[in-house]
Every structure is written in structure tokens, then in C-alpha cells.
Amino acid sequence: MNEKKQLTLYVDTRRCMGCRACEIACKLENDLPRGPRYTMVTETEVIEDGVDKLKFLPVPCQHCADAPCLKACPTGAIYKRADGIVMVNKKKCIGCHECLWSCPFGVPQYGADGKMQKCTMCAFRQDHGEKPACAAACPAEAILVGSPEEISATLRNRYGAEASHTNTTRMAGKPVK
Amino acid sequence: MKMICVDRSKCNGCGACQTICSLTKKGSIHPTESRMQLRRTGGVQLQYTTYCQHCADPACLKACLKTIIRKEGELVVRNFEGCFACSACAVACPMGAVVYDSGVDAYLTCDQCGGDPLCVKICPTGALSFAEPAQSSVERRSSYAEKRQDPKEVL
Amino acid sequence: MEHMNPIPWRKHEDLDKYAVKHNVPVTIGGKVVIADRVVKTSCPHNCYDTCGELVYIKDEKVIKIEGDPDHPITRGHLCMKGFANVAKINSPDRVKYPxxxxxxxxxxxxxxxxxxxxxxxxxxxxxxxxxxxxxxxxxxxxxxxxxxxxxxxxxxxxxxxxxxxxxxxxxCLLSGAAGSFNTVGTQHTMMPDVWSETAEVVMIVGRNSSATNPHIYPFLYRAKERGAKVIVVDPYATGLASKADLHLRPRPGTDGAMALGMIHWIIKQGLQDQEFIDKYTYGFEDLKKLVEKWTPEYTEQITTIPKEQLIEAAELFATHKSHMECGYGQQRYSNGHQTQRALACLAAICGRVGKEDGNYNFIDSMGFPxxxxxxxxxxxxxxxxxxxxxxxxxxxxxxxxxxxxxxxxxxxxxxxxxxxxxxxxxxxxxxxxxxxxxxxxxxxxxxxxxxxxxxxxxxxxxxxxxxxxxxxHPSYWHHYLQLQVPVCQxxxxxxxxxxxxxxxxxxxxxxxxxxxxxxxxxxxxxxxxEHCDMDEAVSPKGPMRFSEEWCPRVPYSDYKFDTPSGKIELFSNMMDERGKEFPGDYCPVPHFLEPDESIMGTPELAKKYPINVISQHPSFRTHSQYYNLPWIQEVEGPAKIYINEEDAAQRGIKDGDLLRVFNDRGELVNIVAKVTRRVKPNVAEMSSGMWVKLGGSVNKLTSLSVGGPRDISENGGIMYAYHPLLDGNTGAYFNTLIDIQKM
CATH class of the missing domain: 3.40.50.740 (Rossmann fold)
Structure with a gap:
């Protein structure tokens, strides 16, 4: 009756402010040594309207609907769950790195055993009713997990009012009390 | 371990890597016996290169009838003097990275030129690099994030 | 991990009494592990957030840590260091024996x-x-x-x-605290859950919340989503500055001048809250006289902030329900005390003190007088x-x-x-x-x-x-107390x-x-x-909100200030008096003095060392702690210095080059160059807290210059009379001049 739909992990980049709590929360949750970084926060310098700014983008696995890594894997070690999470069966992985060369986001990591490991959207946590570790950790509450409808509702709640705000800059003359 | 890493979106199919490989290893330009092979698939799909990935669990090692393939640290190495060119490894390799070398009458693979691969140096577009996969992952993530800032760049 | 108790005089308490729950399942590495107990505590590192934490213990070992969702301000989140505590406490490199x-x-x-x-x-x-x-x-x-x-x-x-x-x-902050105390008296902060719902403009000075205050963001974004505008003042483009509607980038050490320039313009345009000034402040005429020369043009010359930007910020701040949050970066110079005085005066003349829709925050007294x-x-x-x-x-x-x-x-x-x-x-x-x-x-x-x-x-x-x-360790930003208890032996x-x-x-x-x-x-x-029901703040209970008496929801709303005049002192009587007795810069109006080392203030030195290095606190560690952990080293990478594109081009330096960073006091070698626009020309940024023996300590270059007001250079800093909130001081780390060259 309850069909498990693809869950989305959405990063609200308007909110991500580059604290990197998600990176270490992920390491802790997955009990990772130094080496594999399931999620990584990128930092890009931009000039926006003449102003120097930093833009942050955490890049965990996107769990693509049409995953290039899955198609590239020669042994079929990469598979997609019914709820859309892309997983690796380490027993089948031969550590050939094809997944890394085909992933546009550079997500696959390789552990000490040479086999591929990566973000699982905390499938194990989700199976136990918890949010992914990065989403729970984020102090800015920038990482949203849920169905597209749920995420859309949150975003509308956050930003929908923006369009209707009057311009609050300068009201010349008297101060506003 | 450092690997030859490839960014396929940058590969323009020039084949310089394939050329320099056989030139270096065999002393002559012999594309079909180059250990770095350029594959042209035609159409819109990119051309891509194949070369030994030094797999963690190599198919070639399991397939070899004479057990001359082994792992030395993270490198996959072979004792090619013992090879009797049965081609089992070439058939088993999912990347098509094993090539027959007529000079030694054996099947050979990329050995990273002992740690300083020429193909990487000659690649004109920077599609090839020599780095730890972890470093390559960091660079890919960063370069994706940069592209994403400029909407024109996103495919 | 050995748990011995071979030391006869060591106390061995049964820590189980602090358990919130027993036999709690947690997930680690894709498995469920049953923790023996979970305990509430809070983080006593030196940042605003002082997060509520839930720590999971198994066999007297910390196996996991999470934010405490019961904490109204930190809301169940932690920073990267918070999570890294599991690695830190269990590190095999811990000192184990005398x-x-x-x-x-x-x-x-x-x-x-x-x-x-x-x-x-x-x-x-x-x-x-x-x-x-x-x-x-x-x-x-x-x-x-x-x-x-x-x-x-x-x-x-x-x-x-x-x-x-x-x-x-x-x-670290007493210069600013003295500047603030000498203006408004006892220090209080208004919590973010108040101003996020009411303020129209939020101005944050000298703080990079991404690194030292990440829990402000849900509140800051709430304000933004309501339509509030954010002004950030910081010499360099940080995570927080990147979220601002207006980012002012003063030359290092000139935030005070910026404030004087803003005050000048506000008075010139008649935008000050004159009714508030007449009722609740003292010394307006003296302040007015002081700011006469701080025209937008002159301010631009000193601060390098374009005058149009300064005017925009001043008018935005003065004509709206504005809230000012001050960090400590702006006062980490030898003039830090006057910088904070000027900022406090700016808030005061706009009537932005004691209001629910925007107040003036520097530091809180942390619950107790x-x-x-x-x-x-x-x-x-x-x-x-x-x-x-x-x-x-x-x-x-x-x-x-x-x-x-x-x-x-x-x-x-x-x-x-x-x-x-x-x-x-x-x-x-x-x-x-x-x-x-x-x-x-x-x-x-x-x-x-x-x-x-x-x-x-x-x-x-x-x-x-x-x-x-x-x-x-109460927070100096919010008003919730969770006492630290030992979570394990x-x-x-x-x-x-x-x-x-x-x-x-x-x-x-x-x-x-x-x-x-x-x-x-x-x-x-x-x-x-005697002052509070502290058992409410001990695990399994907590956090506990401090009493309204010591931590009012809207500080200063009674407009009673413990200053000699009982008002906000734009002219500081306390400084005037103290200055008669002790050496130092006790000028009772917030005049601007160049820092001990600066491009404009010490031009001879600047010829040799034309770059001002600021050493901010990054998100990777608290000062020098966490620096040695593998997770943190991996995320941070090698010791680096951010330098401006033009400064780099002049010296033939490219991104990734290894640099020698030096001045008369010392040198650093093999520091990775990050060529950037996030710092302006003649400014560089190199994070503090990297270890000397690992080669990246910016303190090889900093001096022992201090922020005022008190001059403690006589007698080597030894004193027989001292009052922290009257006298200050702060380490003036940021007024450090250096040069760089390729290795």
C-alpha cells in the first residue's frame, strides 16, 4: 500500500554557509577513517553585482535517477533501491574506478580495501526512522530530506513571502520607530 | 596510490596519449599495441580512453592461466616473461585495458611509467591527471561547483 | 582503552546518575549499537553557541555525540568540532600518564x-x-x-x-568589553529568538558566524525571510559576509573610524533619534564635535570603504528597526576599546538600545552579576x-x-x-x-x-x-545553562x-x-x-533559562544604565576618571587612533612590510585544539595564507605556490598561497591556532601589542590595581605587518 518513493536530499544553497559540520557528522555516522569523504563542502569565489562572495555547495551523492555510475560499473556492483538510494555491493566491486570517471560530481570514494564506498543518504538511519546525519547536523538547517512535495513546501514557506515584501531600504527623512 | 585519472568531459579524442604511450614503451608509434587506448565510439557520445585501473580485485589476476599476475602494494603487476599469450586476461578485463605486444609476444598493461606517466604530461586538454582518486574526487566536486555558479556552463 | 583507577586519591563517582536514558540504540557505521546511557551536557569551548549536547556512552567510552534538540537556541545541531569530539576524546595520541x-x-x-x-x-x-x-x-x-x-x-x-x-x-575581548561597558554599563545580550522576529536590519560586526557562531543562522535567515536586510562589517569576504545584503570591508583596525563616519552622516542628515538621545544619553555634544571631521570622504580615505556604501549603511541602520551584533574581531587591535565605544555610540544615537525590535549586543554577563x-x-x-x-x-x-x-x-x-x-x-x-x-x-x-x-x-x-x-560555562550570547558533567570516567x-x-x-x-x-x-x-535553581541545569535535566532578573529578555528596556550618569555615556565619565589615575588611552570620546602597526599609521614599517595579516578563527578548530585530529587535518588541508590577487601578481605568486611569510619578529616557510579576492590589497588572512611545531603558527609574526584602554607596557604588564571592565585589554593580533615571497 505504502509505496516507497524516491527521497530527495536537497541542499538549500542560500543557507549553506560553509561551516562543514556535515562533513564531520558524516564521518562520525559512517565510522570513517581519514580518507573517504562521503560529503564535501566546496567553496567557490564569485563576484555578484560587483561584490566578492563565497558560495558553498556540499556535494554528497546525488542518487541520480539515471545514475552514470550504475551504468558504468562492469560488475553490476552499483544498484538502486526502490526508494531511489544508489548503493554499492562491495562483494561485487572490483575497484576499477570507472564509477569515479563517469560521475559528474566526483562522488565515489575508495577505502583501504580499494573498493568503492560513498554516501548512502544514510539509508541505514532512514530505515530506522532518522534523518541523514548531515541533515540532522546542519546548524543552518540547510539540508532538507523528504519527498519533492515536502521540500517544496518548506522552501515556499521560507522564500515565498520574499516576492511580496516592499523594499525596506531607505525611507528618506524620518526614522522609523 | 596515485592513479591516472581522466575527466572525460575534457577528452577531445586527439589520441596524443595513445601515441606517446607506444612511442615511449615500444620506441615506435604503434597504436593498437599502446597500453593507453583511445576508443572512438562515434556519434555524440564522447571518445574515451582505456588503461589499466589497477583494480582492488582484478579480474585479470583471477583469469590468468599461468598465475603471473599479482598485486604489488596497490599496483597490478605481471611477470610477462611467463606469459604464453592465451588472452584470458584481455577477455576478462572489463575495461579492455590489456593489450597484446608483438615485441615480447605477451599481454601487457599500463605500469604508470614507473610513477611519471607521459600520457598525462602530453594531454593537451588536461583531461588526464596523475593523482590519488581522493584528490581527483575533490577536484571534480570543486569544478562542478564552479560550473554551477555560471548558468551558461551547466549542461 | 584502559580504564584504570590506580590513583588512590582520585574521586570515583558513579556517573550513571546523570543518565537521561539507558540502553539507547544509536547507528554507527551502518550498524545499531546499544549505548549504555546518554547524558546531557554542553560545550565549554570559547564560542557564542555553547551547544547543548547529547553524548552516548558504552563501556565508559564516548561512542557518539549529537546536538540536544531540547536546546531552544542550538536546536540539536553541532559544529564540526562538536562531532569531532568523539575522535578527540578517544584519540590514541592522548597524554596518558605523567x-x-x-x-x-x-x-x-x-x-x-x-x-x-x-x-x-x-x-x-x-x-x-x-x-x-x-x-x-x-x-x-x-x-x-x-x-x-x-x-x-x-x-x-x-x-x-x-x-x-x-x-x-x-x-581576547576585554578591550571591546571595556569600550562597551564604559558606554552602557553592565553587559547584556538579547537572544536571537527575539530580534529574528522583529528586526528590520541586522548589522553584524567583526564576526564570521560560519566559523564561530553557526547557530545564529536559522535566526538570521528567519529575519531575512521576513524581509530584514543584513549588513556585515568585516575586512574580508567570509561565509557570513557572503550572506549580507551589504558588506562593508574596512581596512583592518578602522572599524571605529567607520562608525564615526556613519555617526557623522546620520547627524548631518538629521536621522538620529534625538528624543532618545536627549532622554537616555549623556555627552551628545562632545560626540558631535568629535565626528565633525569624519565626512564620508575622509572616512573613505581612512577606512577604504567607498563613501556611497558608508552612506547607504548609515541610512539603512538609522532609519529602521536595527539590531547590532558585535563580534570580537573589530577590537583585536591596539585601538579596540575605542572601536567598541564608537560602535556602541552608533547604536545609541540611533536609539537602538533597549528595544525588542533591535538592541545592542557585545557580550553577556553570563547569568550572574x-x-x-x-x-x-x-x-x-x-x-x-x-x-x-x-x-x-x-x-x-x-x-x-x-x-x-x-x-x-x-x-x-x-x-x-x-x-x-x-x-x-x-x-x-x-x-x-x-x-x-x-x-x-x-x-x-x-x-x-x-x-x-x-x-x-x-x-x-x-x-x-x-x-x-x-x-x-554559561554562554555569553544566549541565556540557557546546561552544566557540564562528566559523561564517562x-x-x-x-x-x-x-x-x-x-x-x-x-x-x-x-x-x-x-x-x-x-x-x-x-x-x-x-x-x-544561591542565585539559581542549578539542579535544573544538570543532566538528565536542562537546559535551564537564567532568571529574567539577570538575563532580561529585552536588555536595557528599563533604560537604567550603571554608569555615573545613569545614562548611556557617549562621553564616558568612567574613562575620564580612570584616565586621571592610570596610563593609557582613556580619552572619554571614541576618537580614532591608528593601530600600533598599520599601512597608514606606521608608513616606514609598511615600506618593509606592506601587508596587514589578520588571523581569524576558522571553523576547523578552537584556537589550537582539534588541529592534530586526522579528520580535521583532512578537511582543512595544509597551512595556507589568503593573499590578494594584485599583491600576488606583483610578486609573481600563483595560487598553490609555497611562500615564505615574514617580518622582523619571525618567519614561516612553505605556506601555501591562496590567491583570492576575499581579502583586499595589502591585507592577508592566515588562520590562528596552527601549531608552531607543525610550521603554520601565525604567532611567529604577531607582536605583544595590546588593545587598551590601559597601557600595560610599563612594568612589564605587572599591576597592583586593575579592573577588567574599566581597563581592558586584548591581544592586538590583527595589527601585524608582514611581507611574503615565493620560496
């Missing part, structure tokens, strides 16, 4: 000894030193590595009984034991501790017991500080890891992690700081003042038990 130096100071060669031997060594040395030089030859070095307040009072009890010199002051000078809460109840004869001793200003050690006479300083602070890694001018340490007869370092300090110690004692100790032979001090006290003959049964919680009760 170690006695066997090589030369600086070689880092030690042999393991027993606690008895360690205690005997300390007793012998301390007795010898007192006989030879006098009791004031001893002092402590303690700061905010674990910023909780209770252990320091227990050590103060020992030091008082011994007759040691007192360590006072701050080297000071009772007695230099005391937090009722610290003296612990520090000054009843019935004991305590002699009055000289005070050493921590902002100049190296100078004190070099220059103290009658008696000289010959012994330092260091804990909770990296003397060598965090004080300015590393080489000068190391020379000071080398001149000591005794340097004891109580540490969790083998750091820069331990390299120079005679005795290293195995310290506990904060999760293994009691603590009283310490491993190896690690001993909580207070137990070290108590045992040392007993062995030095002060047994009656260090009863064995007294726990950390008992000491905390002595400090605050």
Missing part, C-alpha cells in the same frame, strides 16, 4: 613517571621556589581551552593559599577559603604574560602551571614567549596532547577532556583539573581547604547555588 622531561626544553623528550612522583616533584619544586624567591614567583597560565569557570576558582584557592601572583585580564572585583558569580566563595589568611599579591596581565615573565623582579616569575590554554601556540610573538618559558625554573603543562607547550614543559600531566569533567591516568589542584593543595599542607569529598558540582553550588 611525564617528566629528560632532554632539553624544546626537545620534547620525556619519561613516564607515577602520579605520586609527579606530585612529589611539584611539591618539592614549589617549596624550593617559594623559599628561594618568594611565593609570588609562581603563577598559573589558564585561559579558554575549556572556558568553564569553576576549575579556575579551585586553582585560585590553591594559588591564594600559596601566595602566588594572580593572572588577570584577557587577551560580578560579586567582588575580578570575580565571576560568587567565585570568591571558592577562591578565598574561609578562615585562611590570604595575602594581597601582584597581578599579571595575561595579555602581556611573556613580558611579565621576562621583566618581573622582586620576585622574578620562576614557575608557571599551565592548563586550558596554549601559552606558546596562542600568545603573540612566539619566539619571545618561548624565551620567557625557558627562563622558568618550573613549567608544568596539564594537557590532552603533546602540543607546543608540552615540548617546553618540565612536567606534563595527563588532562581530561571537557566531557570527563564538571563545568560551569577518564581513561588511562587522566585526572580532572580540580582533582589535581586539590591533591596538590593537600600535599602542600592545605588539607583543611581541600576536603576529599568535594565534587565539581559542590564547587559550582558554592558559586551559583
Amino acid at each position: 611525564l617528566l622531561r629528560v632532554g632539553e626544553r624544546g626537545e620534547g623528550k620525556f619519561k613516564r613517571i607515577t602520579w605520586d612522583e609527579a606530585m612529589d616533584f611539584m611539591v618539592e619544586k614549589l617549596t624550593e621556589i617559594r623559599e628561594k624567591y618568594g611565593s609570588e614567583a609562581l603563577t598559573e597560565y589558564c585561559y579558554s581551552g575549556n572556558r568553564e569557570h569553576m576549575a579556575k576558582t579551585v586553582m585560585a584557592r590553591f594559588l591564594n593559599l600559596y601566595g602566588a601572583s594572580k593572572l588577570v585580564g584577557s587577551f 560580578s560579586i567582588g572585583e575580578n570575580a565571576f558569580a560568587n567565585a570568591n566563595a571558592v577562591a578565598v577559603p574561609e578562615g585562611a589568611e590570604i595575602k594581597s599579591t601582584r597581578m599579571l596581565n595575561i595579555a602581556r604574560i611573556a613580558n611579565c615573565i621576562h621583566e618581573a623582579k622582586e620576585p622574578p616569575i620562576k614557575a608557571v602551571i599551565a592548563y586550558r590554554g596554549g601559552l606558546i601556540s596562542q600568545q603573540g610573538n612566539v619566539d619571545y614567549t618561548i624565551e620567557a618559558v625557558k627562563s622558568l625554573d618550573l613549567f608544568v603543562s596539564i594537557e590532552q596532547f603533546m602540543t607546543d607547550d608540552t615540548d617546553y614543559a618540565d612536567l606534563v600531566l595527563p588532562a581530561c577532556h571537557y566531557l570527563e569533567q564538571y563545568g560551569l 577518564p581513561p588511562y591516568e587522566c585526572v580532572p583539573d580540580i582533582e589535581i589542584f586539590a591533591e596538590l593543595g593537600r600535599r602542600m599542607g592545605y588539607g583543611e581547604y581541600f576536603p576529599e569529598e568535594t565534587t565539581g558540582l559542590d564547587y559550582i553550588r558554592m558559586m551559583i547555588g
